Amino acid sequence: MRSSILLQLTVTILFFSTTCVTGQTINKVVFDPKDSTAGYYLAIPPASGKIKATLVLFSSFSRLEDLLPETRLPAVGYTNDILVVLASNQERFTADSAAMDRMSGILQHIAKTYQTDTATYALAAYDIPGNMVVRFTELTYQYPNRYPIRPKVLIGIDCNVDLIGLWHWSERMKAKNNSGDAKYILEKLTAAYGPLSTNQSRYAALSPFVSENSVPGNEQYLKQVALRLYYDTDINWYLQNQQVGFYDTNIPDGSELISRLLRQGNQNASFIAARRPGFKNNGSRYPSALSIVDEVECIQWITQQFGIINPHTWVPPYKFNLPANWGQERIAFPIDFAPQIAYKGIEDLRFAPGWGDPAKEDHWTYGFLWWLEGIHQFNATMMKQYMEAYYSGLVGRNITSRNIPVEKQVPTQAAFKSLKPEGDDKETYNGTISMLNYLNQQPVKLNCTIHVKYCPAQQRTAVFIEVSPQPYSHKVWTELNQLVNTFECRN
Secondary structure, three states: OOHHHEEEHHHHOOOOEEEEEEOOOEEEEEOOOOOOOEEEEEEOOOOOOOEEEEEEEOOOOEEEEEHHHHOOOOHHHOOOOOOEEEEEEOOOOOOOOHHHHHHHHHHHHHHHHHHHOOEEEEEEEEEHHHHHHHHHHHHHHOOOOOOOOOOOOOEOOOOOOOOOHHHEEEEEHHHOOOOOHHHHHHHHHHHHOOOOHHHHHHHHHHHOOOOOOOEEEEHHHHHHOOOEEEEEEOHHHHHHHOOHHHHHHHHHHHHHHHHHHHHHHOOEEEEEEEEOOOOOOOOOOOOOOOHHOOOHHHHHHHHHHOOOOOOOOOOOOOOOOOOOOOOOEEEEEOOOOOOOOOOOEEEEEEOOOOOOOOOOOOOOOOEEEEEEOOOOOOOOOHHHHHHHHHHHHHHHHHHOOOOOOOHHHOOOOEEEEEOOOOOOOOOEEEEEEEEEEEEOOOOEEEEEEEEEEEEHHHHHEEEEEEOOOOOOOOOOOHHHHHHHHEOOOOO
């Protein structure tokens, strides 16, 4: 069964049908022309064209097109370098081999079609079929050789996570005459796996976890996964509109799964009580609707898990003062005009009020922080190379736009020496940068001091670069030094 399913998914011809909605391009990608109802997925590539992560939302009983009006996840992903994909697992709600092979095949198809980094995949699902996505993620870690793509991030939206619990719920709802779904679920489960009373071990093998068991089960394979489970916790609404109490919702099992993962050492597992009710695209309230998710906050969390930095929306995990009347800018690494400085992180700049005015005494006075992933060591030679690459690139990007003639262009040169570390510095450097001031097209010599600090708890290196053409005795250096001195690793 496994080989035939995968073969079907990987050898089919690729078809595109493209739609543009509110600025977003939505590609309908067909991977199985024989399946007109579910043999495709909807892909919304990011605005920048640079895919830094992929979020795949699996559905089972809803048309993919009907989900788009229900959530802004594609729109927020579109502006944050995330490829968002909606895919169908057909009318399934258990993690049988056919469902798992189909999901794996779809993920591989997406990776091949969009040339994505398979280390930055997030999966999402909602309602009863959500247990399939959770179990699939467990299986990718339980049997890594079988699954080329292992999700690092997992999101469940009013998600059922206990198949045995689903059976018991269906029995209760059927007895109460309270749900048409209950009879359907019991019939489907019985036809596929037999009654729970005689096949408990089979149900447990298919379930992400079993809440009534006291020993670790399949959930132990989620220890390395960042997991969020979202639930609408408005119990009064359930009571008044569905006549069901707390224990007849997905909330107890979801909270118990998070509790077990926390006890097993996964500190990145969270139960999220939705801050807003869910509504389907027809306007009716529905606790399993995708709209219970705060899309902006969710996408920001995903980008944090993958170390993706959007300079415009990024919330810094450190304190770095912005003095009154000073300007600010953030640039993600690798810096486009200095790709030789091959780190991951962000550059956070602070510009003195007169930075851009050659007539001001604080002209070209500014400080900036390199917030770098990992713990790094430097030396004076490296600092010379980095500053020459940085300022050569900075000047180079302004030559054409500012019509700087060749005769005014001068080479960028830097010289640095190591100093005794100051305060909590791990390393300190002092030097000069000679370059073209592209603002007035005159040569300028900048004095520069560099401080290197470590933030071990966050596994980050903070490099502070203070720059000004003024001598160190000038008052502008008091303000620059204050930037460094007030820095804290955490807010």
